[in-house]
Amino acid sequence: DAGVTQSPTHLIKTRGQQVTLRCSPKSGHDTVSWYQQALGQGPQFIFQYYEEEERQRGNFPDRFSGHQFPNYSSELNVNALLLGDSALYLCASTPPGGFYGYTFGSGTRLTVV
Amino acid sequence: AQSVTQLGSHVSVSEGALVLLRCNYSSSVPPYLFWYVQYPNQGLQLLLKYTTGATLVKGINGFEAEFKKSETSFHLTKPSAHMSDAAEYFCAVSDGNAGNMLTFGGGTRLMVKP
Secondary structure, eight states, X not given: OOOOEEEOSEEEEOTTOOEEEEXXXXXXXXXXEEEEEOTTSOOEXXXXXXXXXXXXXXXXXXXXXXXXXXXXXXXXXXXXXXXXXXXXXXXXXXXXTXXXXXXXXXXXXXXXX | OOEEEOSOSEEEEETTSOEEEOOEXXXXXXXXXXXXXXXXXXXXXXXEEEOSSOSEEXXXXXXXXXXXXXXXXXXXXXXXXXXXXXXXXXXXXXXXXXXXXXXXXXXXXXXXXX
8 A cells, every 4th residue: 555655756946946746645545734844854834735725824935835636636836946945845644534643755855956 | 823842852872771752842722742753865654643542652663652731741752772763753743623734843863872
């Protein structure tokens, strides 16, 4: 049973560019959340998608946007990249009917140069 | 607003020694509490969680944690450290509502000496 899968694993972008990261949730999970983990820090919540809508959002600017598809997979888009956006981006999914902790993917390492 | 404080960004123990990683939280509602482990270049793996019920929670790999409401603490322990326990450990809190955003602490890097 595949867990949460993310692509790509690594990415290098230039300041000002746009990037799209992708996530497929664990089988049977319908809710997807995104977290940003800067080097040496704990993950920070970006937003969560449920039923193809953004249900909750953390303290991130509008440059960060997302989407959830009917098959529950999700994308994270970041526009006008800044050097400070360099981080590990983690996708996590949860099953329907209750919350007992996320299942995390291995993340996408984004480097902005 | 919720917050998590992990005391000690780095903890070093000898193989076979007791592991104690400290976590204190702040929450205005009864919290859900979690410990995650992160190995280099990997995502987060759930070690254990407290939602309701028994305050002593046992997790994977011999780890356990005790929820102490009066101390707002959820410290992680393991009786005997193994070399494979060397990793980054994160404590997290959620308010259990719809959405269930996790708020993480800054992490503690556990080093195990032979």
